[in-house]
Amino acid sequence: MKVIYNDGTTGVCEDSAEKLHILRHSAAHIMAQAVKRLYPCAKFAYGPANEKGFYYDIDLGDIKLTDADLVAIEKEMKAIVKENLPIKPFILPRNEAVKLMQERGETYKVEHIADLDETEPISFYQQGDYIDMCRGPHITYTKALKAFKITGQSGAYWKNDSNNKMLTRINGTAFETQEELDNHMKMLEEAAKRDHRRIGKEMNLFMFAEEAPGFPFFLPNGMAIKNTLIDYWREIHKRDNYVEISTPLIMNRHLWETSGHWDHYKDNMYSTTIDDETYCIKPMNCPGGVMVYRSKPHSYRELPMRVGELGVVHRHELKGALHGLFRVRCFTQDDAHIFMRREQITDEIAGVVHLINEVYNKFGFKYYVELSTRPENSMGSDEDWEAATNGLIGALNKLNMPYTINEGDGAFYGPKIDFHLEDSLGRTWQCGTIQLDFQMPLNFGLEYVDEKGEKQRPIMIHRVCFGSIERFIGILTEHFAGKFPVWLAPVQAKVLLVSEKSAEYAKKVYNTLRDAKVRVELDNRNEKIGYMIREAQTVDRVPYMVIIGQKEAEEGIVSIRNRDTAQTTEMSLEEFLSKITAEIKDRV
């Protein structure tokens, strides 16, 4: 693909990712040109390419765009492409650049120039009468943009700051060929079919009600998944020498002042008044865990103490942020707090990283790791923050774990390692996190007695694997498109009755499976077998359909239809029982 740079030279771009990025960036310009033609008052802010496509943030004054307007903009873009305008760069010294943008009423660009390096000259790209301040490079003619689509509009703050004015963001995407664009649109449709909110409704996993926005109700099927995950969690934690506790949901304000949450997290905490005193509903489990530690003296011999808690927390999230199980106001953290000595930091963090890695591999998730450093509004000394941050970096380096740094995104009490899982739409969600904390032990005066009989202050790790069990179930639902592996499936086997003549045998098969603790259901309705299979396959997504008719009853066997292969296999009931129970036990 031929591209032009801001010094006017041209070149050929071979790298496919880079090509796509340039193409999309040029698409953003062409869209802006189309918007300017239709809405001369438009002022442009930022208009970059991203991994999904491109967007442009535009100030349209009081104009509100409708879907029809977006269609018109897309049509105008096609016209610009057809005109095949040459795209030409030019460079201006700073003062002339400001002047040009002022003349054209581009106040956001003027503000942008003020943010740029003062010594650098400023480059512009022009196509027809449209001029955009831009670093480039771009395609050389508008006709090189062959496949694009406007995908929607939304609001976006100028410079992504909620204190600033909200602009109109028009989103689009572009590809090198129409075929790639079509495939992309098809992929989005497929992803929408996997939406956990839709599947959760179909499979009766969970529900929401207007009376409790953001607070999920778990239905029997969803509860089966939740409990199965918890069983798994308890098993691996017990193996790794964790103990488990449970602490109160509601504790008084004084505690939250001590922990620092009152100062740093007040706006997100629900509270209530009991006997004229303010009590808070816990948004985090750590103070509870700390109180358990503090309840008696500890020897260095007890450390590290790994204390787990499946804690239900409530946080008042902004209503616009709520999103199915991905973002709720009440969720269960698979939390644990590790109390340890300074020299145990690296080993303990490494142990947690191993555990989280094991859990994610179990489900076949892709993930990446981020290190978040000290935020602006935080507590503690610089030395402690530096020591804590170096502790995390040391452990990551020791494990050769690649990571990126997220500056200033740590918790208010310490830096953290975040694990981000990718969902079916390519969005990433923070799940696991490991936070190193020197503050909470200080605030609560935690101690242990060392080998010399002297009192020392322990260091604390806060960590979760699933993060939020609710969010994790949402991600699992989309990951598997509702076709959960046998061990997780809410209904693991469904007995389907061909005709009432074999009802007695079907009941026996059902009871045998049920007695072996298989999550089994019996469909003995007067329906044709095809009808029952269709429902078990497409709605319930049951891994094994156990078909029982006269043949099976007479021969004392079962016919097993596999959800994933659609193949039917005949076998003895004992054989099926040992197969399915082994799969459940081995968690496959």
Add this chain to the structure above:
RNA sequence: GCUGAUGUGGCGCAGUUGGUAGCGCAAUUGAUUCGUAAUCAAUAGGUCGAGGGUUCGAGUCCCUCCAUCAGCUCCA
């Protein structure tokens, strides 16, 4: 919280310029006893998100709230 959109029986949807709510699936009942992705028929089910207003008359028009969706911001 911000920008834009949406809100009709359990679910998915239709309802033309305001005239008193319909369809498919599911449910219930009856018939059928039928072997691998939908058997036929009948029945029942809705104060059209909530509250105000305009009108002789509002699911349709106006206002205010609530919830949801796409994003922004924020976060597990």
